[in-house]
Amino acid sequence: xxxTPIVATLGYVLSPDRTKVLMIHRNSRPDxxxxxxxxxxxxxxxxxxxxxxxxxxxxxxxxxIHCTAMRLRGTISWPGFGKHGEDWLGFVFVIDAFQGVAAxxxxxxxxxxxxxxxxxxxxxxxGDRHFLPLVFDDDPRAFHxxxxxxxxxxxxxxxxxx
Numbered sequence: 041x042x043x044t045p046i047v048a049t050l051g052y053v054l055s056p057d058r059t060k061v062l063m064i065h066r067n068s069r070p071d072x073x074x075x076x077x078x079x080x081x082x083x084x085x086x087x088x089x090x091x092x093x094x095x096x097x098x099x100x101x102x103x104x105i106h107c108t109a110m111r112l113r114g115t116i117s118w119p120g121f122g123k124h125g126e127d128w129l130g131f132v133f134v135i136d137a138f139q140g141v142a143a144x145x146x147x148x149x150x151x152x153x154x155x156x157x158x159x160x161x162x163x164x165x166x167g168d169r170h171f172l173p174l175v176f177d178d179d180p181r182a183f184h185x186x187x188x189x190x191x192x193x194x195x196x197x198x199x200x201x202x
Contacts, residue, residue, distance in 0.1 A: 045117065045127035049095040050082040051110070052175055053103065053135040053142070060153040061176075062103060062142055063162070067149040073123040078154070078162040082130070091131040099135060102146050109137035113175045114183035118167070121189040132175055167194035174199070 053062040064081060066074040081102045085094040096107050110133045118128040142151055154162065156176060160169060167187045174183045185199035 043127065045119075045129040046122065047085045047091075048083055048128060048130050049085065049091055049098055049133060050080045050130045051095050051099055051107075051133040051135050052080045053099065053105070053138060055153055056137075060155055061159060063152055063154050063159075064102065064146070064148055065150045065152055068145070068147060072148065074148075074165075076163055078152075078164050079168070080132075095131070095133050095135075099138070102148070103151055104143040105138040105140040107135050107138050110135045112182060114171070114185065116171060116184075117186040119186070119188045121187075132171070134175060167197070170194070170197045171199070
């Protein structure tokens with residue numbers, strides 16, 4: 041059977057001094073699959089856009105800021121991650137520069153600037169703890185991982201860098 045994941049972007053916006061990252065605290069919708077968790081910004085790719093255009097659009101929609109510099113840090117395949125067991129394929133970016141002032145919230149929750157050294161203390165998907173160090177490390181190589189989920193939990197993590 042062919043792999044037909046939902047394609048999405050996930051972005052981590054750095055503060056100008058590079059000590060904080062803009063995160064969304066998913067605390068607005070009771071039916072949210074991510075309720076209570078912190079996450080980067082992003083979402084599903086539209087059929088008529090590439091991953092960079094998707095990332096830019098999602099950052100504008102979710103935070104009201106315009107990306108002026110970003111880097112692809114990696115890709116992650118999440119088989120079984122969705123609310124109903126859907127497969128997801130994510131393109132993970134760091135946004136190094138932006139224009140505008142980030143919104144305080146959006147329909148999904150509160151936007152918060154979090155100190156990078158506090159990031160791993162936040163409530164988040166268990167699997168995020170595996171790949172977030174790769175997003176923010178100094179290795180210039182992109183990472184490419186697969187993290188199957190079952191019943192809302194990661195069952196393994198394999199990653200390569202090229």
